[in-house]
Amino acid sequence: MNDASTTASLASRIQLVRSSSGIEAWLIEDYTVPLIAMEMAMLGGSSQDPATKPGTATFLAGLLDEGAGPYDSTAFHDRLDDYAIELGFSASRDQISGQLRTLARHRDEAFDMFRLALNESRLDEEPIERVRAQLTASLRHEANDPDAMANREWFATAFAGHPYGRPSKGTLESLPTITRDDLIAYRTKIFARETLKISVVGAIDATTLANELERVFGALPAKASLSEIPMAKPHAVGTRKIIDLDIPQSSIRFGAAGLLQSDPDFVTASVVNHILGGGVFSSRLFREVREKRGLAYSVSSQLAAFDHGPLHMGGTSTKNERAAESLSIIESEIASLASDGPNDEELDIAKKYLIGSYPLRFDTSTKLAGQLTHMQVENLGRDYMDRRNGLVSAVTRDDAARVAKRLYGDGKLFVTVVGRPEGM
């Protein structure tokens, strides 16, 4: 393939940098643009929220840059702005992530601000209440948003009783109960070197980075104390749940169990998903639901490889009068892939796309740092960039048919619908 040289050269450019006390990072050194991008991740995320206090991880992530060390919130933001430093944290279901982007000439200040946010966030009363109010407003804002409602209901039902069933961003009931002590307890439990993965791309050399790593991350405790999260399979598969909302369109979310990223069939499953609904202009769902029948503007599917309950999922928004028809087309495409697998032509096109488009994932420093961190979190190895296209290329029609059957099984889905769908 044309891009083999690209990915190979990228993989060989990854340097493993180790600080004096053993903090490791993957570095791609590049001086084309005078900036540095860093992405870090630690295991945990919202699935480690206390059971009665969903939203704790998201709340903490929003507070880390609201005052740290000698700087209160105002002084901290002034300083970020003075140096045009971009710094932020976020929580997904399985991880806490941090991003940093700085001009190379402000490297020293930028890494220091990141160190403060990570280790010495003050969690002062004023920003706690302010961020609580912001998060509450954001929940209210999406309270009656059809896509958000369909998604919330899907997870609440499919993962009832499991941490994944609790909303990552918390609830209007949980947010008021989260205290400063809860935030500190979460940080103490989760922030640790043990699960830390770091990637850096840009205008910095390995020796300088090794020193910065020690300064920023060296004071973190060695071990995290993660609560055990049981593996879960989604409930209610084979059923539909309709939530009434007075709108002209029905928002539909569907899904069932998927495969772990570490599963030997995961790459093949990605190819199969691409054929079903991953490709923008070429997937089966796009052709059948949108192009042929004009039933929806957006229709897609994806693999959501959560660590403790992987899924295949998808969604669309379609007029109430034809919602039942749209859903039945989606179900029949899934069933047909499960029983017959893809044909040679669509498999060939999907493989070519996934192979050829791989370099587009690395075309900015920020995206590249994100990809490198993802590869570390999933233990894919530094040579993954060299191996990955070979794995896709090796997928045969028999593999794809077998994995489609494994992934979609009897084709049953759990479906949530928000709107006033007719005939369901």
Next chain:
Amino acid sequence: MTTEPHSHKGPDIAHVTLHNGLEIVVIPDHRTPVVTHMVWYRNGSADDPVGKSGIAHFLEHLMFKGTDKHPQGEFSDVVTALGGQENAFTSYDYTAYFQRVSREHLKTMMEFEADRMTGLVLSDDVVNPERDVVIEERRMRTDTDPSAQLGESLASTLFTHHPYGKPIIGFMHEIEGLNREDALAYYRRFYTPENAILVVAGDVTETEVVRLAEDTYGRIPARGQKPERQRPREPDARAARRVVLADPKVEQPSVQLAWVVPSYKTAEKGEAEALEILVQILSAHGTGRLHRKLVMDQKIAVAAGAWYQSTAVDRSRLMLYALPHPDGTLEALEEAIENVLTDIVQHGVEDHELRRAKTRLIADTVYAQDSQSSLARMYGSALATGSSLKDVTDWPDAIDAVTADDVKQVTQKWLNRRHVVSGYLLKDEAA
């Protein structure tokens, strides 16, 4: 063919015009062997004929329906099989199509894109389902979302005469009436080499791009003259207006304040840059005046910000917004936002605020160099709205030249409370 070289702190940008009038911009980025290939047409929703709102956007969808040479689906299948990504977008002033592929496939993209500049074939069999797709798109974006509905009313109140007041996607009753003939008439009027700008960013050289473009786009005959944009001018506003939308689905109210302001194209020297700095001073993350005053000091808002559509052919819009605390009213919030502006008009802005805003905006141009698709969009949108390449490359200097007094002056001149249009989003408690 004419060539004018440009150089600045970033990449060396080349700007060439082919004999048929097609403008070409080449932005080198040799970090990965990938190119971003974009064609921009200097027409957008503001050029929709009266009664045909949404036609620019509808045609953008229909441009994927194939030609005599390459029937429906072939272009997209080829892009996919080459591992490329593609899409298109329509704005008020332009419509653009792009693909991102490995560098050696650039010519293939050019062949297909040049082919559909004049070769589009449409039948009712493809036009009719696609109209339904656009109707679902409008339902998804607007008709299920009260805040988007308020946004449409706010725009049509702000622009009483100029087409920036109409939604890009079109009004539902007019989308429903759009047909094949409307699309083709609009297509023939605007899709010409004289009206297009080719932007190629990535692992390419000027010589190579021009050679490939001559061989593809260069074969399209010139139409003779550029299509004219025919737009009425928005009269100066005389009144303050308030638009209120109450819906039972609204759980989080908000207030917006909007004004008609100059764009880079229409502004007197330095005014657009001063407005850009003003917006930065008002709304920078964590440091903006709206955040500091309304959220942190007065605690009457949970979030506040500002937005300026500076890249536009005609006079454009600037908006401030805030989300109230649960116990606050929108009237009080509107008053507090006005007071933030009054303070700037009376006392100006601080030197450190000005310095910070400049640092941030100029740093953004360095960050933009990290993304070839951002650069391609930056140059494409500037040229498509009548700015020159030099305007873009000189922009950091123009920003640096803004004074505290300039910021005060533009605030006083353009953000006058006597002409404000405010938008209130409320929960309909009665329903």
